[in-house]
Amino acid sequence: MKYTKEYFLRFMEIFAKHLAENKDYLTQLDAAIGDGDHGINMDRGAKTALQRLSDTNPSTPSAVLRTIGMALLSSVGGAAGPLYGTAFMKMSIALGNKEEIDDKELVKALEQALLGIKGLGKAQVGEKTMVDVWEPVVTFLKEEIINGNKELKDVCNELVLLAEERMKATIPMQARKGRASYLGERSIGHQDPGATSSYLFFKSLCEALGGN
Amino acid sequence: MKKLINNPEHVVKEMLEGMAAAHPELIKVHFDPNFIYRADAPIKGKVVLISGGGSGHEPLHGGYVGKGMLDAACPGQVFTSPTPDQMYEAAKTVEGGAGILFIVKNYTGDVMNFDMAADLLRSEGYKVESVVIADDVAVEESLYSAGRRGVGGTVFAEKIGGAAAERGWALEEVKRVVQKVADNVRSIGIALTPCTVPAAGKPTFELGEDEFEFGIGIHGEPGRKRLKIKPADEIVQMMMDAILADMPLEKGDEVALLINGMGGTPLMELYIVNRKVSQILDSIGVKRYKTLVGNYITSLEMQGASVTVLRLDDELKELLEDPVLTPALRWKS
Numbered sequence: 001m002k003y004t005k006e007y008f009l010r011f012m013e014i015f016a017k018h019l020a021e022n023k024d025y026l027t028q029l030d031a032a033i034g035d036g037d038h039g040i041n042m043d044r045g046a047k048t049a050l051q052r053l054s055d056t057n058p059s060t061p062s063a064v065l066r067t068i069g070m071a072l073l074s075s076v077g078g079a080a081g082p083l084y085g086t087a088f089m090k091m092s093i094a095l096g097n098k099e100e101i102d103d104k105e106l107v108k109a110l111e112q113a114l115l116g117i118k119g120l121g122k123a124q125v126g127e128k129t130m131v132d133v134w135e136p137v138v139t140f141l142k143e144e145i146i147n148g149n150k151e152l153k154d155v156c157n158e159l160v161l162l163a164e165e166r167m168k169a170t171i172p173m174q175a176r177k178g179r180a181s182y183l184g185e186r187s188i189g190h191q192d193p194g195a196t197s198s199y200l201f202f203k204s205l206c207e208a209l210g211g212n
Numbered sequence: 213m214k215k216l217i218n219n220p221e222h223v224v225k226e227m228l229e230g231m232a233a234a235h236p237e238l239i240k241v242h243f244d245p246n247f248i249y250r251a252d253a254p255i256k257g258k259v260v261l262i263s264g265g266g267s268g269h270e271p272l273h274g275g276y277v278g279k280g281m282l283d284a285a286c287p288g289q290v291f292t293s294p295t296p297d298q299m300y301e302a303a304k305t306v307e308g309g310a311g312i313l314f315i316v317k318n319y320t321g322d323v324m325n326f327d328m329a330a331d332l333l334r335s336e337g338y339k340v341e342s343v344v345i346a347d348d349v350a351v352e353e354s355l356y357s358a359g360r361r362g363v364g365g366t367v368f369a370e371k372i373g374g375a376a377a378e379r380g381w382a383l384e385e386v387k388r389v390v391q392k393v394a395d396n397v398r399s400i401g402i403a404l405t406p407c408t409v410p411a412a413g414k415p416t417f418e419l420g421e422d423e424f425e426f427g428i429g430i431h432g433e434p435g436r437k438r439l440k441i442k443p444a445d446e447i448v449q450m451m452m453d454a455i456l457a458d459m460p461l462e463k464g465d466e467v468a469l470l471i472n473g474m475g476g477t478p479l480m481e482l483y484i485v486n487r488k489v490s491q492i493l494d495s496i497g498v499k500r501y502k503t504l505v506g507n508y509i510t511s512l513e514m515q516g517a518s519v520t521v522l523r524l525d526d527e528l529k530e531l532l533e534d535p536v537l538t539p540a541l542r543w544k545s
Binding site for chain 1: 245266288289290291292293294295296297319320321324325328351352357358361409411412414416417429431432433434
């Protein structure tokens with residue numbers, strides 16, 4: 001399949017819709033083990049991104065992702081702003097100036113996003129962060145799409161189930177990074193808000209396929 | 213939720229408008245991106261100090277912008293770190309050619325956003341250094357957490373670093389003395405009630421009528437443990453035990469104290485806290501050189517208090533005494 005700028009615009013609209021609908025839920029998750037602002041901040045960032053996209057009308061997939069990344073960097077704050085901002089910026093850089101990209105290029109861009117998140121946050125799998133969703137999902141996509149020559153649409157059901165499973169797998173973990181780590185063992189038993197917004201990210205990536 | 217606000221989404225902007233209207237002789241406010249800066253900036257040849265963090269901790273940091281303290285402060289949304297564009301624009305507005313020092317409270321988001329701003333500025337040829345303040349002994353030092361939080365010690369770091377910069381010291385020297393403050397300051401906080409972030413509309417945590425949280429952070433993050441309420445002297449004893457276990461003080465040592473209210477604590481109670489802190493220090497022969505009592509780094513309307521102890525040497529004492537003129541801290545000026 002070919003992914004054009006319209007795909008990424010549709011993705012951002014869907015991601016923003018999920019973040020708006022889950023604003024209170026994400027904030028509740030964050031209040032339990034962090035500082036209670038993840039939903040509020042991500043919702044504000046997504047709305048800023050949509051506004052900038054409509055104001056500037058970027059012309060390529062890379063330009064769309066760069067616009068989203070800069071909007072998140074300058075409006076989300078917290079740790080989520082730099083982490084998601086960097087993820088989108090890294091994807092933008094990976095895609096170059098192409099008008100259309102294919103499934104393998106998309107997965108390579110997602111891998112760059114993961115490397116950006118890990119570079120900035122220094123988190124590894126198992127530390128109750130976004131990485132607990134991002135890393136297994138990117139590994140799965142590399143295996144299926146780059147090695148297995150499948151397309152994203154062929155693996156979406158599995159992908160969303162995997163992201164959801166890994167999001168839930170953060171519940172019994174003890175946080176080792178970010179503000180939740182101050183709680184030590186008291187962070188056990190709560191789902192990580194960053195892993196939850198990451199699940200919404202991948203779910204949106206799949207839902208944006210409809211109608212392409 | 214009952215708050216004296218107009219719209220939860222406008223609290224930061226409207227606060228900044230009110231600050232600008234109150235102190236035009238000391239500060240100016242820039243919007244989009246938001247930062248507060250010295251009315252007389254830029255000052256040629258002076259190292260500039262820039263700090264920032266989530267809003268809701270007033271007077272930190274904006275209240276400490278002025279002569280002898282910060283050159284600029286970048287307020288984020290309530291309890292949310294500021295974004296890199298704020299620090300970047302603030303630095304370009306105030307810098308005087310002698311370099312930029314960021315004073316950063318140790319939170320994952322704050323550190324990331326300041327680091328990104330520093331990278332941007334360095335890529336344009338500016339000299340940028342950072343000192344991270346991590347003074348909260350409630351967080352046991354551990355490989356398995358993000359490290360200690362930056363709390364009350366930040367006020368002393370900004371005051372003393374600001375004095376050094378005002379004297380015309382070079383960037384490396386200002387950084388050295390701010391790092392010395394960071395290495396010699398310890399804090400701990402307690403809360404009797406939670407606080408409510410305006411945009412969330414609900415308290416950040418629940419605390420029973422007869423409970424207090426020991427080791428609270430300044431965002432209502434839970435601390436070491438939750439206990440049944442006790443008389444002030446017993447709570448203060450626990451707080452001082454935690455500080456002194458981490459930074460033992462000896463007879464003859466001199467300290468500066470910050471007895472800080474979290475926003476909703478009567479000054480009467482802060483003085484009761486200070487009474488016991490003073491008794492404890494006197495009993496071990498530690499000299500109290502300077503004591504600040506009041507709301508210096510708050511947590512919205514939270515009822516609670518923190519105690520900060522800074523171990524002094526002659527250099528820190530002199531810089532602490534230097535004149536300061538800001539909206540929230542002023543002496544000898």
